[in-house]
Amino acid sequence: VDSDAIAGANQRNGQLTKPPGALGRLEDLAIWYAGWRGNPKPTLEHPQVVIFAGNHGVCAQGVSAFPAEVTAQMVANFEHGGAAINQLSKTFGAKMTVYAMALDTPTADFTTAPAMTEAEVVTALQTGWNAVDPESDLLVAGEMGIGNTTAAAALACALLGGNAADWTGRGTGVDDAGLARKTEAVAKALMLHDTSDPLEALRCVGGRELAGIVGAIAAARTHRIPVILDGFICTSAAAVLFKACDGALDHTVAGHLSAEGAHRRLLKELGKEPLLNFGLRLGEGSGAALAIGILQAAVACHSGMATFAEAGVSDG
Amino acid sequence: VDSDAIAGANQRNGQLTKPPGALGRLEDLAIWYAGWRGNPKPTLEHPQVVIFAGNHGVCAQGVSAFPAEVTAQMVANFEHGGAAINQLSKTFGAKMTVYAMALDTPTADFTTAPAMTEAEVVTALQTGWNAVDPESDLLVAGEMGIGNTTAAAALACALLGGNAADWTGRGTGVDDAGLARKTEAVAKALMLHDTSDPLEALRCVGGRELAGIVGAIAAARTHRIPVILDGFICTSAAAVLFKACDGALDHTVAGHLSAEGAHRRLLKELGKEPLLNFGLRLGEGSGAALAIGILQAAVACHSGMATFAEAGVSDG
Numbered sequence: 001v002d003s004d005a006i007a008g009a010n011q012r013n014g015q016l017t018k019p020p021g022a023l024g025r026l027e028d029l030a031i032w033y034a035g036w037r038g039n040p041k042p043t044l045e046h047p048q049v050v051i052f053a054g055n056h057g058v059c060a061q062g063v064s065a066f067p068a069e070v071t072a073q074m075v076a077n078f079e080h081g082g083a084a085i086n087q088l089s090k091t092f093g094a095k096m097t098v099y100a101m102a103l104d105t106p107t108a109d110f111t112t113a114p115a116m117t118e119a120e121v122v123t124a125l126q127t128g129w130n131a132v133d134p135e136s137d138l139l140v141a142g143e144m145g146i147g148n149t150t151a152a153a154a155l156a157c158a159l160l161g162g163n164a165a166d167w168t169g170r171g172t173g174v175d176d177a178g179l180a181r182k183t184e185a186v187a188k189a190l191m192l193h194d195t196s197d198p199l200e201a202l203r204c205v206g207g208r209e210l211a212g213i214v215g216a217i218a219a220a221r222t223h224r225i226p227v228i229l230d231g232f233i234c235t236s237a238a239a240v241l242f243k244a245c246d247g248a249l250d251h252t253v254a255g256h257l258s259a260e261g262a263h264r265r266l267l268k269e270l271g272k273e274p275l276l277n278f279g280l281r282l283g284e285g286s287g288a289a290l291a292i293g294i295l296q297a298a299v300a301c302h303s304g305m306a307t308f309a310e311a312g313v314s315d316g
Numbered sequence: 317v318d319s320d321a322i323a324g325a326n327q328r329n330g331q332l333t334k335p336p337g338a339l340g341r342l343e344d345l346a347i348w349y350a351g352w353r354g355n356p357k358p359t360l361e362h363p364q365v366v367i368f369a370g371n372h373g374v375c376a377q378g379v380s381a382f383p384a385e386v387t388a389q390m391v392a393n394f395e396h397g398g399a400a401i402n403q404l405s406k407t408f409g410a411k412m413t414v415y416a417m418a419l420d421t422p423t424a425d426f427t428t429a430p431a432m433t434e435a436e437v438v439t440a441l442q443t444g445w446n447a448v449d450p451e452s453d454l455l456v457a458g459e460m461g462i463g464n465t466t467a468a469a470a471l472a473c474a475l476l477g478g479n480a481a482d483w484t485g486r487g488t489g490v491d492d493a494g495l496a497r498k499t500e501a502v503a504k505a506l507m508l509h510d511t512s513d514p515l516e517a518l519r520c521v522g523g524r525e526l527a528g529i530v531g532a533i534a535a536a537r538t539h540r541i542p543v544i545l546d547g548f549i550c551t552s553a554a555a556v557l558f559k560a561c562d563g564a565l566d567h568t569v570a571g572h573l574s575a576e577g578a579h580r581r582l583l584k585e586l587g588k589e590p591l592l593n594f595g596l597r598l599g600e601g602s603g604a605a606l607a608i609g610i611l612q613a614a615v616a617c618h619s620g621m622a623t624f625a626e627a628g629v630s631d632g
Contacts, residue, residue, distance in 0.1 A: 016400075017390070017398060018400055018598055019488040019489050019597075019598070020489065021595075022488070023594075023598060025595050026606075065335070070630050073630060077333050077622055077629055081622075082627045083333055084334055084339060086621075087616040087620040087621060088613055088617065091609070173335050173336065173337075276592070278340045278341040278342055278591075279337075279340025279341050280339055280340045281335075281340065282334055282338040286339070289613075290613055293407070293610070294606065294609070296407050296609075297404055297407045300407045301400045301404065304397075305398055305399065306393055306397075306398025310398065311392070312389060314383055314385060314386050314389060
């Protein structure tokens with residue numbers, strides 16, 4: 001992060017035609033964005049949304065209300081422009097790309113074996129890394145994958161501790177019996193695997209789309225591209241970086257508090273206060289994409305407003 | 317409100333390619349919007365922001381941290397594109413118009429006389445009414461007026477009861493002595509005037525820009541244009557309609573919870589849950605304008621998403 005840009009942005013913020021602090025958290029967001037972009041008066045014109053899709057062997061344990069075919073069907077829906085994330089990307093002028101990650105080869109059922117081989121997780125990380133356009137100036141990394149709230153719960157539990165039940169929720173809407181099966185699958189996975197290393201946890205209980213998100217968030221850091229985190233699954237992938245390296249998520253903000261119950265706990269562990277709270281529980285990057293407009297507004301005010309001197313306004 | 321459009325929108329919502337309820341409050345917003353627009357698959361393409369500015373005789377009581385000249389200076393800033401509301405309007409594609417309401421003739425100091433004559437309040441209501449473009453499909457009504465948190469506090473207290481201190485806050489940032497003077501001015505006004513009729517309360521302790529907002533919200537209702545309410549001052553003006561007629565604010569949502577403390581109490585009285593909470597306390601319609609993107613997103617998802625049948629997605 002560029003401390004000169006932060007200092008310059010702070011100075012500018014104090015001169016804008018408004019009472020001090022009157023734009024509240026928008027001011028903090030604009031200054032944070034300026035710091036990562038290395039520009040005290042930044043623009044936000046090229047947001048990018050990348051969606052990673054993967055299939056999960058753990059679906060064999062009956063952990064989802066939807067059949068696994070839905071992952072590929074929804075990828076087609078993304079490609080044809082029919083999903084929620086297409087509308088949200090269009091609303092906020094974001095370029096959107098979708099990566100179907102070996103959908104015909106689901107990960108292994110992690111209740112009995114590691115979800116991915118080393119080669120598989122590295123390929124998925126690379127796909128995520130390469131998905132980030134270095135010319136974009138804001139990133140949303142979303143996901144689609146029937147069964148992936150179970151993988152995210154296992155990953156969060158492996159990284160952050162607690163019990164399987166603390167991290168397991170209803171996802172797209174399983175009933176009580178489905179929730180019990182999910183919780184049991186997570187508990188089994190944590191007994192089976194040595195997940196003390198964050199990347200090894202990702203390999204053993206994660207999934208390709210989660211690894212894609214990890215790679216994309218890391219790539220964004222090297223390109224100085226701020227990131228809006230989505231809901232429970234995205235945030236659980238981000239937690240891999242959080243555990244691997246201090247400050248690895250400083251270039252990210254949490255876009256939206258998911259209705260998936262464990263998301264609040266996960267954000268608390270990561271020290272992130274979500275921007276929005278509309279009860280979404282869809283994935284696809286939808287909660288993060290909804291917050292693009294908030295960042296656009298914050299940056300537009302910061303960089304577009306007149307100063308007291310420019311406008312000839314008395315500053316109290 | 318059009319119950320056929322609501323029924324049609326509800327039916328459509330149940331067929332979209334997402335788990336039931338997965339878009340949370342966005343679904344409710346889209347259906348509410350569809351009802352007021354009379355269209356089960358509405359568009360939101362022409363948002364309008366109108367800003368009313370007025371000056372206040374009660375400034376003689378030392379109730380603001382800024383001198384009264386700032387109202388006219390900020391109107392010039394709005395006209396030249398330099399204020400926060402200009403940037404927010406541009407970000408979300410809203411047309412913005414500004415009404416300077418007799419700035420050289422402040423209202424009377426309402427601690428000693430009614431703020432406006434009947435002719436003055438009627439003129440201000442008409443300006444607000446006529447400011448609404450019948451072709452717009454969303455309205456934000458904002459305000460600027462040094463001293464107007466004092467007027468808004470007096471108006472809210474007159475309409476909704478409680479003590480002067482319950483409704484009086486720091487506005488643009490008065491110190492403790494300024495806050496004491498504001499509270500005293502509000503208390504004096506309520507002793508002086510008979511404010512049992514909501515419109516008479518507006519005349520005696522309101523201001524021209526508050527009356528402008530009242531007129532605009534009422535006009536929007538007749539044109540079936542949904543309204544996003546802004547912060548404390550806008551909401552206090554809206555409360556005139558709330559007290560005058562049951563359901564008069566059903567075509568409105570609260571955009572943002574202001575950092576001006578009494579706004580929470582005011583929204584609670586009106587039964588409105590704010591969409592956003594970023595600690596803004598600027599006025600100008602800024603909190604409401606920030607929420608335009610949320611409504612655009614809600615409507616875009618509702619009207620743009622494919623149904624399960626259209627996309628060939630299994631619906632669980």
